[in-house]
Amino acid sequence: MLAVGAAVAVSIALAGCSGDRRTAGGAAAGPPQRGGKLVIAEETQPLSGLDPVLAQAGDAKRMASQFYEGLLELAPDGITLKPALATSWKRTSPTSYEFTLREGTRFHDGRPVKASDVVFSLKRYVDPATKSPYRALFKIKDVTASGDDKVVVTLQEPQSSLLNLLAQPWSGGIVSEQWVKSRTPNQRKIQENGTGPFRLAEFREGAFMKTVRFDGYWDQPKPYIDEVRYQVIPEEVTRVRALQSTTVDATQINIPKVTETLEKGGFEVGEPFKTGVYWLGLNTLQGPLANEKVRQAISLGIDRKQLISVGAQGSGVPSGIIPPGDPVLGGASGALPFGEYDPGRAKRLLAESGAGPVKLKMVVRSNRPDKLATAQLITEQLSRIGVRVQITQLPFEQLVSNLLSGNWNADMVQMTSVLNADVSQYLSLWFEKTGKTTKVNDPELWRRMDDAVRNAETVEDRRRAYGDINRYVAERVYMLVPYASPVNYDAWSTRLAGFKSDATGTRRFLKDAWIAE
Known part of the structure; x- marks a missing residue:
């Protein structure tokens, strides 16, 4: 079968350059350190671009997770809700929720996050003109600002899925109203202006993206890494060779058998989430x-x-x-x-x-x-x-x-x-x-x-x-x-410390990781 043949080809490539790179204590050794550069090999760039409202494919979600955030976020268990751009929330009726916004949060361009931005962002998801893949999931009737730091979401009917949707950077990502309105759709495909831990520094279509630490991030001292470069390498054999030769520090693997060889070679491989x-x-x-x-x-x-x-x-x-x-x-x-x-x-x-x-x-x-x-x-x-x-x-x-x-x-x-x-x-x-x-x-x-x-x-x-x-x-x-x-497997060198893969496959916890030199 073709898949088996591909796995064998990659395994042969690995065998020619494998070596034990594991450091004492593995990827969790030592306390977090600030600084350093990380290179990640990607199969593709987001076809839909960088706008979170359109991010449905995996590659788009991975980038949305670095640039954008929702009012809430999900813990690694995928169930527990935590504060993000909102510090608290309450259900005021079967069809109404009130969110209190975090003070001092800023977009990457330096502008403060206002209640009006949240109103604009959530209405954008349900606007037919936006053609968001998430529109049908929402039962939103209206979104209003009840104060400088208060946003009320009113539903057409009770919706048990609402908070989960608002906790994902791709189905609930908050954008700057002023920024979105000043950019064309094509510009929003290759630019971003979120509140997330990393901001876009350079974009070369079909080649690479460079992101850098957002110094104004609300969850200090995160992120720890100064720069992350996403290099497009379509062929899995080539991505694996790049990981083994230290050209890149991390990638995602599609072929299960390849992960066994990587682990034997001293690389970290994330949990195989069967999603x-x-x-x-x-x-x-x-x-x-x-x-x-x-x-x-x-x-x-x-x-x-x-x-x-x-x-x-x-x-x-x-x-x-x-x-x-x-x-x-x-x-x-x-x-x-x-x-x-x-x-x-x-x-x-x-x-x-x-x-x-x-x-x-x-x-x-x-x-x-x-x-x-x-x-x-x-x-x-x-x-x-x-x-x-x-x-x-x-x-x-x-x-x-x-x-x-x-x-x-x-x-x-x-x-x-x-x-x-x-x-x-x-x-x-x-x-x-x-x-x-x-x-x-x-x-x-x-x-x-x-x-x-x-x-x-x-x-x-x-x-x-x-x-x-x-x-x-x-x-x-x-x-x-x-x-x-498993859709794919996160694989990384032990140079990347403190990283945890999760079932979304979006590296949403990259902000917690650091470079262990």
Whole structure:
């Protein structure tokens, strides 16, 4: 398989230059130190640019996490809410929240953060003209400033996901009203003016970005590092070699087996958060997949154990649309309907469906051989039950454009999830009632989704509600989900001390790290 071949190629490259670089005490040795420069190798620059309101892909979220902040922030557990640009908050009614802003906070251009900036920022997320991917997640009716340091968010209806959304730099990032209005959309793609720990110093499209410590950051003495350079290196083999040769200090790895070699060579590798669901979105409104028995047969015709062993190189686990690595769901859904491998039953269901010969078109992104390998194995498995699948590869940006416009031009679309701003977002992307991406017509599903947002307030309630929805989607096979595995792995040299990876994969705790020379 292609993924295995890629892993072997990288492993060979590693073997030629590995060495023990681990220092005494590892990456946690010594107290934090100010100063130093860090180089991080990135696969891509953000396609959507640096504006947080548009940051949906992983690369955009990683940069938003360095430049922007929300009113709140999430602790490393992904559940506990902490103060950020707001020092406190309270729910004044079932549909109203009041936030008290932190005194003395400034944007990177030196201007103070005002209540009017917060009002502008949150209204911007729900403004149809902005075309934010987070618009559908909010139930905001109005945002007002009730004082110089007070902001009130009024909702159309109760929304249990609100605080989580406001705690992420990409779904709740606060911007300067004056700055945004004085910049064109194209300028906002390559410039920034947030309140985060680092500010942009230089941007070379397709090559690198240089960020420097924001001396006016409110959470002193952080950040500790003076400068972080993000070098674009598309090929994973080259990124790994650069890490081994000390050309770069950190990167993200897509191939699981490579991490084993890196650890043996003395490098740090972050925890493998299983948030990367291998999604196959299905067009259930037309064509063969409009027949539920056909969808159920296809799900039974997929050997998930083989896919995990080969496609995910053993790093995956069975999953529904919501990944087991999500802090809210936490794997609570258990075994899901039609998740077992039963080709005999699959053939019977196909015969009962009356659909005749089933031919499907699957679209996958063209720059991820590991995902293509899984798709190829799926087509091989489904051919055994009489289902033919044609794979078409598209550049990632074209695939996303087709998905968001609703013009899939396929029966099945392959995407990989990352940890979302809120558990409700996994469902919103594919099943929002009025969403262009939605290829499902099910009022009961919409009722369940709405009920979870309205009424599931505690972690336990949300876990139960979304676990039930996970099972509901699996039972009707509105999506095929072979497995969930780590999207990627943070890897870094022991020169980078005090760094913690997290399930979002956005390096949002880079402000806590320092250079240990």
